[in-house]
Each structure stands twice: as structure tokens, then as C-alpha cells.
Amino acid sequence: QSVLTQPPSVSGAPGQRVTISCTGSSSDIGAPSDVNWYQQFPGTAPKLLIYGNTNRPSGVPDRFSGSKSGTSASLAITGLQAEDEAVYYCQSYGQAYDSSLSGYVFGTGTRVTVL
Amino acid sequence: QVQLVQSGAEVKKPGASVKVSCKASGYSFTRYDMHWVRQAPGQGLEWMGIISPIGGITKYAQKFQGRVIMTRDTSTSTVYMELSSLRSEDTAIYYCAREVTLESGGNNHDTFDIWGLGTMVTVSS
Numbered sequence: 144q145s146v147l148t149q150p151p152s153v154s155g156a157p158g159q160r161v162t163i164s165c166t167g168s169s170s171d172i173g174a175p176s177d178v179n180w181y182q183q184f185p186g187t188a189p190k191l192l193i194y195g196n197t198n199r200p201s202g203v204p205d206r207f208s209g210s211k212s213g214t215s216a217s218l219a220i221t222g223l224q225a226e227d228e229a230v231y232y233c234q235s236y237g238q239a240y241d242s243s244l245s246g247y248v249f250g251t252g253t254r255v256t257v258l
Numbered sequence: 259q260v261q262l263v264q265s266g267a268e269v270k271k272p273g274a275s276v277k278v279s280c281k282a283s284g285y286s287f288t289r290y291d292m293h294w295v296r297q298a299p300g301q302g303l304e305w306m307g308i309i310s311p312i313g314g315i316t317k318y319a320q321k322f323q324g325r326v327i328m329t330r331d332t333s334t335s336t337v338y339m340e341l342s343s344l345r346s347e348d349t350a351i352y353y354c355a356r357e358v359t360l361e362s363g364g365n366n367h368d369t370f371d372i373w374g375l376g377t378m379v380t381v382s383s
Contacts, residue, residue: 146302179369181303188353188373189303194360195367232303234370246319247293247305 147171147233147250154256155223163253165216165233171248173214176236180209180218183230183252192231193218225257260284262354262374269380275342278377280354287335288312291357293370294328294339296350304350308357309337344381351376 148166155161165178172178178196181189191200193209196216206222216235220227233250265279280292294306307318309328316328322341330337337354355370 177367177369179367181370188376189355189370190373191369191371194369194371195362195365198360198362198367200360200371234303236368243323244320246307246317249295249303249305252302 147235147248149233149250149253152254152256154258156258157223157225159223160219160221161223161255163218163231165250167214167235169214171235171237172216174238178211178216179234181232189232223257227255228257230254260372262372264354264374264377267378270344272345272381272383274344275340276344276379277338277340278352280337280374282335288332292337293355293357295353295355298350346381349381351378
């Protein structure tokens with residue numbers, strides 16, 4: 144399975160807006176398959192942040208938003224806060240003609256730093 | 259509350275096998291598929307496979323086919339992941355994650371909503 148491409152890092156000052164891109168292909172995001180986003184703090188398990196491209200689970204602040212277009216997706220954080228420092232992963236499903244090659248794929252991960 | 263409790267850290271020699279467990283509680287075990295995801299030190303997340311608790315049907319990532327076996331015990335609400343022929347590159351934290359279908363705007367979306375705390379597996383001679 145392929146891996147979705149994300150920038151290694153993004154940074155911003157408190158209160159600013161940052162975006163994280165997630166680039167896939169016509170076999171995964173563009174298939175089309177949903178994109179989910181997870182937030183991971185050091186030494187902890189990932190936590191669901193966005194599901195179905197644009198939806199926030201209960202309890203996730205509305206400063207987090209997701210979008211998808213074609214073979215790419217994005218996560219935006221508006222009003223950046225110090226507590227948002229973490230690594231963010233996108234995730235989708237990769238489809239193949241040979242079903243044994245199909246499966247879930249994750250992005251390479253993006254570290255968000257609050258300056 | 260809903261939680262996934264994983265077994266403790268393991269240290270194995272190259273060529274050996276390891277079996278990690280993930281015990282579910284707080285929900286109906288057979289209603290949700292379970293996935294295994296691993297993360298090597300300082301690296302990203304890697305999907306390994308999925309098991310359906312109700313029938314034990316599995317699907318593995320191509321990379322692990324022939325080397326991984328996922329099983330479940332419905333009497334104890336536990337899923338297991340066994341990885342064989344271990345090598346140093348298998349050193350990682352292994353997570354179980356529950357798959358749930360969430361509805362929004364009339365559409366269903368599959369996602370991983372609950373994760374175990376992870377099990378560290380170290381492969382070293």
C-alpha cells in the first residue's frame with residue numbers, strides 16, 4: 144500500500160491559522176475514499192480529530208476543520224493554541240484491482256509547532 | 259467506559275514470534291471490527307490489518323501477509339496479533355484500534371475511534 148504525503152512540519156504563532164496538506168492518488172483519496180485525521184501527542188496513542196473528510200467528533204474544538212478535493216485533503220487549525228502542538232496524521236483507504244493489495248493507508252505525519 | 263487494554267511490553271530475539279493482546283470493554287465486542295496499527299520509534303503510523311470479531315475474518319496489509327496472524331476470543335472480548343520471524347525493523351509500538359461507522363449528512367464514514375495505549379515490542383539480539 145502507498146503512503147499519503149504530508150509536510151514534515153508546519154508552525155505558527157498563537158492565534159494564527161495553519162493548514163496541513165495530505166496528498167494521495169486516484170487509488171486512495173481520489174478513489175474516492177474518506178479521509179480521517181488523527182492527533183498524537185508524544186508518548187500517547189492517536190486520537191480521532193476529523194472523520195469523513197469534514198466532520199468533528201463530539202468534544203473536538205471547532206477551530207479544527209477538514210476539507211477534501213480530488214486526490215488531496217487538508218486540515219486547518221484556526222486560532223492556533225499552545226496545546227495544539229502535536230503530530231497530525233491523515234488516513235484513507237487504498238483500493239486496488241487485486242484486493243490483496245487494498246487496505247488502509249496513513250499519511251507521513253506533520254508536526255505542528257506553536258511559536 | 260469504552261476502552262481497549264493491551265498486554266505489556268515484550269523483548270524478543272530476531273527470528274522469534276510475539277503475540278500481543280487487546281481486551282475490549284464497555285461495548286458489545288462483536289459489533290465492531292478491530293485493526294492493528296504499528297509505529298516504529300520516531301516514525302509514522304502503519305496499518306497492519308483488520309479482524310472481524312463476529313466471524314474472525316481477517317485482512318492483512320500486503321507487507322505482513324504470511325507473517326502476521328490475527329485472532330479473537332469472543333468469550334473474553336480479546337483480539338490477538340501474532341507476528342513471526344521478527345527482525346529489528348519490527349521494533350515498534352503496536353496499537354489496536356476499534357473501527358466504528360459514524361453517520362453524518364446521510365452518509366456513513368468508517369474511522370478508528372478508540373485506540374489502545376499501545377504495546378512496545380523490542381526486537382534485539
